[in-house]
Amino acid sequence: RYRSSTSLSRGWGQAFGRRRVGRTGDGKKDTTRVSDWFQLGARIPPRSVVGRQPLDESSDHSPPPSLSLCRTLKGMNSGEVESMLALAKEKGLFLMEGLWTRCFPATRRVAEILRSGDLGKVVSVTADLGFFIPEEVRRLYDLKIGGGGLLDLGLYPISWILLAFDAADFRGSNATATIHREGADMTGTVTLRFGDQGLGTAHYSCRAETQKETHICCEGGSIHVNRCWSAHAPARIVVKRGGSYGLEGGEGEVEEFPLPEFVGNCAMNFGNSEGFIYEARHVEECLEKGLVESPLWTHAETRLLHRVLDDARRQVGVAYPQDKN
Template identity: 35%
Template sequence: MVKNIVILGFLCLLACFVDSRPSEDKPKPFKWGLVTAGNVSHDFANALGTLDPEVHQVVAVAGRDLERVKQFAQKFEIPKAYGSYLELAQDPDVDVAYIGTINPQHVELTQLMLDHGKHVLLEKPLTMNEKQAQKLIAYAKEKGLFLMEALWSRYLPSFQYVREQVQRGALGEILSVEAELGLDNMQFVERAIKKEFGGGTVLDIGVYPIQLCQWIFQQAPTSIKAAGKLNDDGVDLEMSAVINYGDNKVCKIRTSFTTTYKNGATIVGSKGQITMPLFWITTSIIDVDGTKKTWPLPKPKYDTNFMNSAGFRYEAEAVRQSISEGKLENEVASHAESLQLARIEDEIRRQIGVRYPQDD
């Protein structure tokens, strides 16, 4: 009898220990709030659905068209649908806000979320210019909250692998990067071609080849020479730039809303090269030894609006890990990196003559 009681007591203690094991076995649920119910938020919610539902949970979505927001919430089984961004900011259940609005709204909405204690993952570009980026990053630090520009490409396994190859010297000394991104259908998308919406290739898609240059060279450019073609509203429909990094290291990029390019990138070193087809969304590369390497993405529940956007899952998990460790930024898309990207974008826009009201 006594022996049975002892065994029972031991089992109870063991059960209590198991139930109280730390976060590595039972991570704390990470609760997302989506700011807007547009196409990019759709794909972000879809990508979160490929992660552990006990860890990543979308608890609220907000937008200005409440009926549309309710339909969005029903589709993704999100418990709360709000007709204003303030309501989401005030929701105590939301840990982090994902902001996918048009560019000119980034600063105001990020500050709103920070004012109410929310961490923020903000779609690229972080802001309209470097001046705004500096102020927004400083504001997030003042609040003691996490802020990150959604440079999602960098978190893809393909990008991580390329960076590792560069770091370990598989390509030798990096000599050049060439990247192009042209999407002719964008010339019909109002947010992409109107100045009031922060349109233009530099801010909309230019960040992809620019950040690739920075991802590879990991230093500030020594000089930039750019040219572009503007529409009647004063935003760029085409852009080309040569970004020099000194010691004959150069990055050549081009973007277009009027022509669809092959949309690949090539990284050339003294020992060989790596080719990245559809580089900003790539799940496969041609490695330095000529072999093709592929990293398939999980299939989300719904069709996506943007190709391979299930890859958003990787940046979402990086955000969770950083916040759980008490960090205010993530090293892969750091504050310093966002400031450098904004600085390059500003200089390219200056040279081709694109100026927004936010620049004044």
């Protein structure tokens, strides 16, 4: 994975242009739209888009003009992120941190409900994401490449909190975590404060399975994002509306967002990876409109996320070699 300033011109983000230039099985030039890969199955490069791994740099493809979609996270720290944003601004290029969760229809529906004001002011948010990841997965414990549960998993529940509070009036954060013998964080909690009464708690772990759910509690109701993989690839929400002394409506209003059917013949690395098509289509829409940043995950939100991550690492005592630059 690329967590350095080279992300601006390298990595699987190179695939997300208006057209991808490559070769088909019979040697002919392929200029298929990225979103069309989903329907081509065998043409999808295994472990590139679907698996969120870097493209094979030896393959015959041309870098797309005027864009970069960087794999989450965009950089190791805020300094690297700022350098990429500055370069993109100087060159007039589209640049987006690949937080694919924001592009899912379920996530966009949550944002729509909250912005409508139907549920009133957001008061608290709890979100979590955790898996048991064995120590043999060395990337998770290698500080040279951004090892640790916070940058690998914790960013997703934090991003739900930023969505719920619209990243407005951020007042600060507190973090605590357990530390692996090699220095990377494993299980942790980050609490964010917004305004005078807004509070969000993000929990993550690479040592145990968690619920992988998000609860957004408002003055006039709540939104529950649940079911497997919902923390980063949601497909179902439950909305409850209530009065002063309790929520009404039983189990609430359930809204399902089925993932598009994948007709290819390559295996997914992770559940709900079919949802990457939403991000591909969103980037195409941004390019067609001539945008230089995504309205679903803005540069301002990217900056705030990395500010929170940097501060959390400082509080729990996790440092990367790149922090010295």
